[in-house]
Amino acid sequence: MKHEARAWFEANWDPELALGDWWETLAASGWGFPAWPEEWFGRGLSGDAARSVSAERARVGAFGPPSGIATFLAAPSIFAYGTEEQKRRFLPGIAMGQQVWCQLFSEPEAGSDMASLRTRAVRDGDEWVVSGQKVWNSGAQFADRAILIARTDPDVPKHRGITFFLFDMRQAGVEVRPLREMTGDAAFNEVFLDEARVAETDRLGELNDGWRVAMTTLSHERDPNNSGLSQGGGTAFERPDLALSVAEYRRRQSKDMDAMSIALGGGIGEVFERIVARSRAAVEPARRQQLMQLHQLRQASKFSGLRARDAVRAGQQPGPEVSTLKLLGAEIGRRTRDLGLQAMGAQGTLCGADAPEGGLFHKYALFTPAGSIAGGSDEVNRNIIGERVLGLPKEPDESKDRAFRDVRSSTS
């Protein structure tokens, strides 16, 4: 299988192809997303086998498939809950990088407590009318579609009256306002929905069962084995220009990568190793000890990741163990940042292109706090581990069993 993949990449890879043509060819071959089902642009391979296909692709130097929320979260949710008709309609655009997706889950009063969301969807014939406010929506300024959760029944407790939709972002009634972060980028947004519309045929899963669908989405978001966001070709949050040659697209991308893509992409480990190798850190006893501890943490995370992957390979959805991996990932990010900046000495205080490694590591460093917030904060993941892994009593929540309509918000 490895040889077959390698032969295919050697025969078909051409950096002068238009990006859109390359992604179409890759999707048709099944080698772009080898872990996806055979009937949907994949080869049905296990995680390990799929990884070795990616390694062959990298060896040939071929550009990867599209990435971003489309492949990271929308596709796994559609695989798990989509009808055949929805798969036919949405998966081709996702696999070929023609459709950019975003995630409309969080709200100003519903981040960790996502079930308290107030965006409502009201049925109107064959459609739903959606109004409310979402926030922290990565890449929404470029998105064609969104995975959206909205309240469809306020008369039942908060977890039960939520429905999951595949929502069209390109319509009147959707206003996207970018938010600038301390990295200087505006990777995420506020999204205001004012009587926007979504067809009943774009509902994913059962009516009022959106919490269950969203939990599946989040388990993929917390799963470090889910490579849909970072291992592909495109940066995670942008609108790729499909008409550019792959070579030109790649050139522009490496020059102007946003902090979120740097943090999520693989290469930062190698940048860190170069920084440490150039410094005295590797010969100072105290630093050596810290570097060793970081290495141990990385190894522990890697092996726990492999165990979690076995469960998924056995046909299960990612379980609460991914919360441990998410916590570890955030801690590894913080330690990498601190040790990297210390190893640079005074140069660690620079920023922008003057800084070592063209400022790449500094952008990464500024983004690391996000690792312990995005996709569920450290505290929330600790609660999940406490309740679902260690069997501790559930956190009290007096609103849990009351009709959502009767639950007061901080502004009501």
Ligand SMILES: Cc1cc2nc3c(=O)[nH]c(=O)nc-3n(C[C@H](O)[C@H](O)[C@H](O)COP(=O)(O)OP(=O)(O)OC[C@H]3O[C@@H](n4cnc5c(N)ncnc54)[C@H](O)[C@@H]3O)c2cc1C
């Ligand atoms: C880089 C990044 C990208 C993101 N992208 C998206 C996106 O594309 N789409 C989207 O919908 N959202 C996105 N988010 C939002 C993210 O999901 C939320 O920020 C997260 O769920 C936390 O919610 P909050 O910010 O409202 O914080 P809050 O829930 O208000 O939490 C504030 C603090 O209280 C703590 N806390 C809250 N509840 C508990 C509890 N029960 N026990 C103990 N401590 C608690 C938290 O840990 C945190 O420290 C993104 C966030 C980041 C950082």
